[in-house]
Amino acid sequence: MRTFNIGGVHPAENKLSAGSPIRVAGLPKQAVFSMFQHIGAPAKPVVKKGDEVKVGTLLGEAGGFVSAPIYSSVSGKVAKVDVALDASGTRRTAVYVDVEGDVWEDTIDRTPTLVKLSDRPELDAKTIVEKIKQAGIVGLGGATFPCHVKLTPPPGQKAQCVIINAVECEPYLTADHRLMLEHPDEILVGVQLIMKAVDVKHGFVGIENNKPDAIALMKEKAAAYPGIVIVPLKVKYPQGGEKQLIDAVIGRQVPAPPAIPINVGAVVQNVGTAFAIYEAVMKNKPLVERVITVTGKSLQQPSNLLARLGTPFSQLIDECGGLPEDTGKVIGGGPMMGKALLSLEVPMTKGSSGLLVMRQLESRSSEEKPCLRCAKCVSACPMGLEPYLLSKLSEMNNWEAAEQNDIVSCIECGSCQFTCPSHRRLLDNVRVGKATVMGIIRSRAAKK
Amino acid sequence: MNPILIAVAVLGIIGLVAALILFLASHKFAVYEDPRIAQVSAVLPQANCGGCGFPGCAGFAGACVKATDEKGSLEGLLCPVGGQPVMAQVADILGMKVEASAPKVAVVRCNGTCENRPRVAEYDGTRSCRVVQMTGMGETGCPFGCLGCGDCVAACQFGAIRMNPETGLPEVDDEKCTACGACAKACPRGIIEIRLKGPKSRRVVVLCNNKDKGAVANKVCKASCIGCGKCVKTCEKFEAITLENNLAYIDAAKCRMCLKCVEACPKGAIHAFNFPPRKPKEETAAPAAPQPAPVAPQPAPEAEGGK
Numbered sequence: 001m002r003t004f005n006i007g008g009v010h011p012a013e014n015k016l017s018a019g020s021p022i023r024v025a026g027l028p029k030q031a032v033f034s035m036f037q038h039i040g041a042p043a044k045p046v047v048k049k050g051d052e053v054k055v056g057t058l059l060g061e062a063g064g065f066v067s068a069p070i071y072s073s074v075s076g077k078v079a080k081v082d083v084a085l086d087a088s089g090t091r092r093t094a095v096y097v098d099v100e101g102d103v104w105e106d107t108i109d110r111t112p113t114l115v116k117l118s119d120r121p122e123l124d125a126k127t128i129v130e131k132i133k134q135a136g137i138v139g140l141g142g143a144t145f146p147c148h149v150k151l152t153p154p155p156g157q158k159a160q161c162v163i164i165n166a167v168e169c170e171p172y173l174t175a176d177h178r179l180m181l182e183h184p185d186e187i188l189v190g191v192q193l194i195m196k197a198v199d200v201k202h203g204f205v206g207i208e209n210n211k212p213d214a215i216a217l218m219k220e221k222a223a224a225y226p227g228i229v230i231v232p233l234k235v236k237y238p239q240g241g242e243k244q245l246i247d248a249v250i251g252r253q254v255p256a257p258p259a260i261p262i263n264v265g266a267v268v269q270n271v272g273t274a275f276a277i278y279e280a281v282m283k284n285k286p287l288v289e290r291v292i293t294v295t296g297k298s299l300q301q302p303s304n305l306l307a308r309l310g311t312p313f314s315q316l317i318d319e320c321g322g323l324p325e326d327t328g329k330v331i332g333g334g335p336m337m338g339k340a341l342l343s344l345e346v347p348m349t350k351g352s353s354g355l356l357v358m359r360q361l362e363s364r365s366s367e368e369k370p371c372l373r374c375a376k377c378v379s380a381c382p383m384g385l386e387p388y389l390l391s392k393l394s395e396m397n398n399w400e401a402a403e404q405n406d407i408v409s410c411i412e413c414g415s416c417q418f419t420c421p422s423h424r425r426l427l428d429n430v431r432v433g434k435a436t437v438m439g440i441i442r443s444r445a446a447k448k
Numbered sequence: 449m450n451p452i453l454i455a456v457a458v459l460g461i462i463g464l465v466a467a468l469i470l471f472l473a474s475h476k477f478a479v480y481e482d483p484r485i486a487q488v489s490a491v492l493p494q495a496n497c498g499g500c501g502f503p504g505c506a507g508f509a510g511a512c513v514k515a516t517d518e519k520g521s522l523e524g525l526l527c528p529v530g531g532q533p534v535m536a537q538v539a540d541i542l543g544m545k546v547e548a549s550a551p552k553v554a555v556v557r558c559n560g561t562c563e564n565r566p567r568v569a570e571y572d573g574t575r576s577c578r579v580v581q582m583t584g585m586g587e588t589g590c591p592f593g594c595l596g597c598g599d600c601v602a603a604c605q606f607g608a609i610r611m612n613p614e615t616g617l618p619e620v621d622d623e624k625c626t627a628c629g630a631c632a633k634a635c636p637r638g639i640i641e642i643r644l645k646g647p648k649s650r651r652v653v654v655l656c657n658n659k660d661k662g663a664v665a666n667k668v669c670k671a672s673c674i675g676c677g678k679c680v681k682t683c684e685k686f687e688a689i690t691l692e693n694n695l696a697y698i699d700a701a702k703c704r705m706c707l708k709c710v711e712a713c714p715k716g717a718i719h720a721f722n723f724p725p726r727k728p729k730e731e732t733a734a735p736a737a738p739q740p741a742p743v744a745p746q747p748a749p750e751a752e753g754g755k
Contacts (some may be wrong), residue, residue: 089584091591342569342585365572428574431582 001209002251003234004244007382009415011171011237011336013210017295017302018174022182024306025319027099031074031310032084032347033059036092038138039145040066045095051078056105056286059095062136068146068350069136070095073288073308075103087332087339087346094347097310108285114185115282117192128197128281135280136287136350141165141240141270142333144351147277150269151197153262160265161202162194163249164274166218167233167240169208170334173354175291176271178304180207180214183275184221190274191228193281198267203228205271206249208235237336238413242268244382256409272353287350292316296357298324307348313355314344328363331356336414369422377416377426383409387416391426394433399440402433408441410434484516484541485509491537492527497605499528499628509538516542528552528642529606529626552627553645554609554620558594559655559717561615565590565669581636589668592657594618594639603634622649622722644700649722652703652710654679656717659693666715673717679709 035043043060047053053072060070076099084094104110117123133148153159164187168176180187191203205222207215209232219230231249238244242261243254245268252264261268269277272290279285288309295302300321307316313330317323323330323344331338332346334354377387385406393402407430416426488509496504502511505527512525522544527534531551539546565588571580577599580586586595596616601609608624609631611617618631622645632640639657654673658665662674675694683689688702689709698709698718710718 085585339583363572368574425574425579428576428579432576432578435582 001232001234002248003236004239004247004382006247006384007380007415008236008238008244009380009418010235011418013235014171014295014297015174015177015210016172016297017293017304018177018211020178020301020303022178022291022304022306023319025308025311025316027074027102027308028311028315029099030079030312031072031076031097031099031308032094032312033070033072033097033310034084034086034092034094034347034349035060035070036086037070037144037309037349037351038068039143040064040068040149042093043067043070045081045093047078047081047095049078049080052076053078053097054103054105055288056108059097062133062146066146066149068138068148069134069286071136071286071288072097073310074099076100085343085346087341087349087352089339089342109283110285114189117189117196120282123193123196123281125197125199128193128277131281131284132197132277135276135285137273137276137280138287138350139270140272140276140290140350140353142337142351142353143242144349147269147273150262150267151194153198153267157262158265159198159200159262159267161200161204161250161267162191162198163245163266163268164191164194164203164205164271165240165242165245165268166205166207166214166271167245168211169235169237169240170336170338170354171237172295172356173293173334174295175293175304175353177211177214179272179275179291180211180218184217186278187271187274188218188221188225188228189282190276190278192225193277194267194269194274195227200267201227204231204249205229206231206233206239206245208233208239210235238382238411238415241382241411241413243411256406290348290350290352292348292352293354294320294357295354296324296327296359297362298326298359299357300324309350310347312345312347313341316348316355317344317357324357324359326359326361328358328360331358336418337412365425366423368424371424372422374421376419376421380415380419382413382415383411385409387426387430388424390433391424391429394429394436399433399437403437403440407433407437482513484513487541488512488538491530491534491541493529493534495529495605495628497529497626497628497630499626499630500526512538512542516544520544522546528628531626551645552642553622553625553649553651554627554629554631555641555643555651555653556594556600556618556620556639557641557653557655557657558592558617558639559671559719560588560590560593560669561617561671563615564671565593577634578636590658590665590672592637592639592659593669593672595637599634599636600631600640603630605630646700646705646721650705651700651721652698652705652707653719653721654696654698654717655719656695659695661694665694671715671717673713674715676714678712678714679718682708682712 041063044063045060047059054075057072059072062069076097079096079098081095083091085091129148129151137147138144195203215232222228222230233248246266254261254264276287291304291306293304294316303320329340332341381387390407410430414427489506492505494505500508502508535546567587568589569587571587575597577595577597580595585591594617598611600618606624606626608621609618612619627642629642632642656673658672665672665674673695677691679696680689680691686702686704688699690697707720710720
């Protein structure tokens with residue numbers, strides 16, 4: 001069975017909610033839409049206080065090419081345009097909507113019937129990409145990179161295959177797993193749409209083999225979709241990283257930045273994104289809801305919820321039995337790459353793939369001890385970097401050396417910190433270094 | 449012949465030849481360095497703190513000599529550590545005149561003590577301000593205030609900043625501070641300002657960096673500037689106070705130390721440093737005023753210093 005070549009770790013899987021079907025979460029009383037739900041330029045609010053909105057009404061238009069529009073996921077009245085704390089711990093411009101009823105825009109097709117690609121022969125690549133762009137779809141795996149940008153290869157580059165990321169290597173998270181079990185056909189049509197958009201004949205869906213039911217079902221369904229191959233993968237974190245997945249599925253290595261996956265002929269999209277693309281193109285539905293895993297060892301009812309964007313996290317936790325008493329911290333995202341939340345009133349965004357309630361005992365980090373020079377972090381690093389060195393260089397502000405040692409290649413997966421027997425906070429320092437060095441590179445490019 | 453003598457002779461000849469080669473090479477490849485650079489370098493403090501903006505003292509000496517030759521003045525060049533006396537010496541060596549500039553000092557513009565600014569979250573990662581800054585808000589609700597991990601303390605080459613364990617804020621020792629600016633650069637939130645020291649170290653400063661709207665700023669910290677503008681009104685005569693982004697700022701060059709703004713501030717965000725204690729009548733007038741006492745000039749006990 002395939003997997004990526006360099007490094008990787010095996011955190012405990014803890015997929016507590018794998019058996020619970022996707023439930024529809026209730027509507028919030030007030031939904032908050034951050035204008036910064038994607039990588040790139042923030043969206044610009046186009047509504048003002050008192051405006052009536054429906055589900056699917058445009059709230060913020062894209063602020064540039066690398067940006068995405070934001071649609072209301074509820075119907076009601078705009079309460080205010082202000083700032084709101086988001087999951088990253090910063091305050092950004094946001095639109096507050098007081099919810100009244102649940103009225104959808106008429107253009108959205110809400111019937112569950114499957115629309116196949118053969119039913120819509122008039123769709124060409126340009127229309128598909130345009131529709132995806134209009135629907136505000138971003139990478140739903142968590143990176144939230146605007147989808148249409150990836151589907152518009154730079155001039156001179158041509159994609160050779162589409163790889164669908166259904167790995168879900170983060171412990172605890174099961175949203176993609178459930179989505180595959182419950183909507184396999186929609187996902188496969190979505191994959192076909194992506195393949196058509198970038199004009200390729202081959203599509204691969206990489207699934208880790210800790211989801212045998214999903215692999216079996218997808219294989220069975222994929223037989224009817226020519227060109228799509230399901231690739232079972234050996235379980236290893238961080239297989240869901242774009243570069244790791246390309247290595248695992250087609251055996252090609254993406255060179256260090258500024259190279260991107262398209263340079264090796266691959267376009268990678270998340271399985272949730274494929275589903276959203278299906279809904280956007282075939283059902284005219286903008287990105288207004290997504291599946292989120294709400295989980296935790298002491299949570300009463302770990303579940304997968306289909307929740308509207310803008311719903312406060314506190315409500316999602318209430319839907320799963322309320323916040324347990326022994327809660328130590330709540331993490332937005334998975335335990336490896338997620339971020340501890342400052343407040344539970346933070347609204348759900350396009351990138352919210354999970355909500356993890358950790359017990360007090362689990363949430364304390366251990367005492368940091370001196371580096372043993374065991375080089376476990378080096379063997380764990382999936383990018384072949386030397387985390388101990390990068391961390392030290394960053395502490396010493398030695399940015400030139402950090403750049404020479406490829407600090408910008410770091411994908412911030414946290415394998416180094418996870419594996420360190422001295423519990424050193426390697427990633428914390430590397431992250432600071434990466435951000436600084438990227439700033440230096442950008443300012444150098446701007447000078448030229 | 450005695451083999452020892454042969455060895456001595458051979459080695460002697462090799463030595464002479466090598467010396468000749470080195471002599472010729474040192475003349476042929478000699479790099480001329482202005483002797484004034486070494487002279488200037490000798491009077492500099494040799495702390496290599498980089499406070500002047502050049503890479504170390506030698507770099508600054510080179511810049512001084514270059515400025516003398518090219519511009520004919522030492523304008524804009526200042527060794528913040530040595531200050532006026534050292535600059536006068538440098539000017540002497542280079543035959544220049546140096547204009548007097550007032551001494552400066554680092555000021556921590558945050559008064560979010562544990563009491564004023566309650567902690568709303570617990571941070572468990574690396575104790576470094578710039579790491580905390582990347583995670584967002586920090587332990588308190590204030591996105592502009594001191595993070596309290598002491599990056600400035602680590603950056604100070606002169607031991608002039610220490611963390612006060614009671615307030616959780618860094619304190620600057622006016623005597624030791626050389627205004628090199630290393631702490632200001634190290635602070636990811638830009639709280640530390642290099643400011644005019646003022647006569648007898650007396651200065652009036654807005655101890656807040658919160659640019660949020662009044663209501664938001666008020667909620668996170670008892671001592672935050674809410675941008676009400678009362679201080680601006682009291683200072684209409686001197687126009688030393690400006691209000692920008694909901695934050696008042698006192699221009700040290702224009703401030704006349706009348707202390708009216710200190711009284712006017714409803715939040716006690718404006719502090720007067722090193723002024724003699726107020727007259728008794730004011731003390732009786734407001735004995736339990738919420739306004740925190742100005743930072744005492746006496747040095748804090750050394751035993752508690754460090755991290």
